[in-house]
Amino acid sequence: MIANELRKAYIDFFVERGHAEIPSASLVPENDPSVLFTTAGMHPLVPFLKGEPHPSGTRLVNVQKCLRTGDIDGVGDDTHLTFFEMLGNWSLGDYFKQEAIQYSFDFLTTKLGVPTDRLAISVFAGDADAPFDQESYDRWIACGIAPERIAKLGKEDNWWPAGGKNPGPQGPDTEMFYWTGAEPVPKTFDPSDKQWVEIWNDVFMEFDRQTDGTFAPLSQKNVDTGMGLERTTAVLQGKTSVYDTERFTPIIHAIEETSQTAYVTHKRSMRIIADHVRTSVMLVSDGVHPSNKDQGYILRRLIRRAVRQLHQLNDREHGIGSVVDACIETLEPSYPVLQQRQSEIQEVIAHEVAAFEKTLTKGLRAFDKLFASSGYVGGEEAFTLFSTYGFPLELTEELVREKGMGVDKEVFVAQFQKHQDISRSGSEKKFAGGLADHSDESKKLHTATHLLHQALKMVLGDHVAQKGSNITQERLRFDFSHDAKMTDDEKREVEKIVNEQIQKKLPVSFKVLSVDEAKKKNAIGLFEDTYAHIGGKVKVYTIGDAKRGVFSREICGGPHVENTGDLQAFALTKEEASSAGIRRIKAVVGDSARKALSIKNR
Structure with missing residues (x-):
């Protein structure tokens, strides 16, 4: 079975069982500055895991694009990838452990034809926070899995997110493993044996870890599953490496x-x-x-x-x-x-x-100067070449070897680790769950993005279309289609329009509409894009009302403030080229905007 066949078989299986197919979200989380990338299928669905109704219902299935930068250094072996696709099905307060496990077992054994004899399972062993997952264990026994093929493991192995140390939706999971070694298949399951390859994970989200470390029950019990497309394809094809499949x-x-x-x-x-x-x-x-x-x-x-x-x-x-x-x-x-x-x-x-x-040219010159001055390029010098010129350690090592010497990698690694620890605090963090910013500041900036989008259309023309956005705690970044650098007058006019809408204190509301209804209401949005395919329904946010007029109507997933007055003020801080035909704006709201406007008006 090739990857595209596995993808189709998975989607079809769950659609036949009442699941609505939803599209993949972007690799770049739209409203979550706590992470750089979408790292798991659950990431875009956190608001719905916490109880917000999903437009497509309570049973969902999709193939999510994922990227994990922690695997960069592992790439080159048989299994590690940075970009991968995750097959996933969800229950949002609908079915739970019994049905989820049965679906997984049936798909593997009936749809894919995986022999039960080549499967092994792990379940949560229990600890002070949550009991042993007896229900999952019993369900697997009922499916025909022998007790000696079921391992009971702790939070580091059978809890998601792993370890249970981060706040947000989480719970115990059960994992499925496939024997990739030669016959005979071992009668017992040893999780440390690398010939047992994990192919699927069913997460039972029933807890919401609080910031103080306590576990509160979620308002609904959810199921979140994940099957790596590339890895499972390799397993089904009898390949030991994902790079030996037709995907690579x-x-x-x-x-x-x-x-x-x-x-x-x-x-x-x-x-x-x-x-x-x-x-x-x-x-x-x-x-x-x-x-x-x-x-x-x-x-x-x-x-x-x-x-x-x-x-x-x-x-x-x-x-x-x-x-x-x-x-x-x-x-x-x-x-x-x-x-x-x-x-x-x-x-x-x-x-x-x-x-x-x-x-490369600059790095080679710098290397020659360093070596000429001291006759030596060690770990510290190698890190200087890396951090200053982006010169790869591997190339420095190659050049040093040609001189009959070596680089002290431990010194380099120590310098790199120090640099990484400093930068990581503001960079990628392990996904803790949540549109990290359901915070007030994030909601304000996200709402400001809608105002900015409409203002740009009014000033520059209807050709303006959103090409990307990013929101942090401090500012918004908005990429849009436009060929020319904005003039000072155009920037002032955009600021003026946005601030006028803020001063009007317009209400912000949303409705879930069909795609046709959204089009009839002239909602801004690419109808081929993510939201347009959420079960044929879209979430349309409106700024304004019938009494004072509608300023903006846009397809979006949120979150937003309830009134534009909450933004207080808006200011552009930068306008620049992003790429050919794409401009980029950075802007702030609130006190930061007031200060920026004050400086501009001096």
Whole structure:
């Protein structure tokens, strides 16, 4: 079974059982500054796990795009990927453990034909916070799983999020493992044996961990499951590596062609290139561009690591374009938008590759100077080259080896860890659950984004369309289609319009409408986009009312303030180019906006 067949079989199985198919959310969380990327299928659904009604009902299924940066250094082995797809089904206060486990067992054994003899299970062993998961254990026994094939493990293994130390929705889980080794299959399940590969995880969310560490029951019991598409495809095909499936072989072939080297002798390098370029393609498609901050920094790092590996394969021309095309070709059946954006994706990645050529040149010069002055380049010097020029440690090591010496990697790692600890505090944090910011400030900034969008249309024209957004605790960032730099007059007019709507103290409300109803009401939104396919329903936020007129009507998932007066004030802080035909605005509200406006008016 190939990946696209598994994807279809999974969706069909759960749709037949009353689940509504919903689209994947973006890799970049729209309203959650606590994380850089969507790391799990549950991430976009947290408000609904906490009890907010979902427009599509209580049973959902989808394939979610996910990205986990913690796996970057592990890429190159058989299983680690940065970008992957997660098959998932949810029950929002509907069915619970009995039905969820039965669905999982039936799909594996009946739909996929997995022999029960090759399955093993783990369940939560229980602790001071929650009891042993007897119900899940009994259900698996009833399905025909032998007791010696069921392991009872603690929070680090059978709780989601792992360890149960972060606030938000969570609970015990049960995991399914497949024996990938030779016959005979062991009669007992040893979780430490790597030949048992995890393929599916059913999470039973019944707790909401408070900030003080206590566990409160959720208003409803939920089920959140996750099956890695790439890993399960490999297992079903009898492959030991995800890179040996049809999802990657065309990409690796393109790398062999451009580098004129063989995969069999350069597996690790080619796997890194395949993974990193594939992830880069998906990030650019979701509106991320290389930069030195946040998501852009991760994209930059991925592209540069791929270029470095091509360099090791003696591909000095860095023919990454053909690899990009191969990635798009393999993913396009699932994500047609990739073909529409192929030129933009190629342009963004090619530009970063060209920029890194300059980095390589500068780094080589700096290396020569360091070595000439001291006759030595150690761990500290290697980190200086890395942090100042983006010069990869691997390249420094290669150059030092040519001099008959070595780099003290422990010193480098210590310096890197120190740097990472400092930057991580404001960067990617483990997903703790929650649109991190249901906080007042986030709601204000998100509402301001709607006002800004409409004001830009009024000042610049109807061609303006949102191309991306990001909200932190301090500011909003809004990318939009427009060819020219905004004039000072245009910026002042946009600010004026937004502040007028704030002073009017307009009400903000929402309704769940059908796509046709939303179109008739002229709601702003791409109807091919995420919200347009949530069971045929969309959430439409309206700013204004019949009495004072409607200023904005836009498809959105929230959260928002209830009155524009809560924003107090609005100010643009920056307007710049994001990419060809795309402009970027940064803005603030409240006291920060008042201060910014005061400075402008002096």
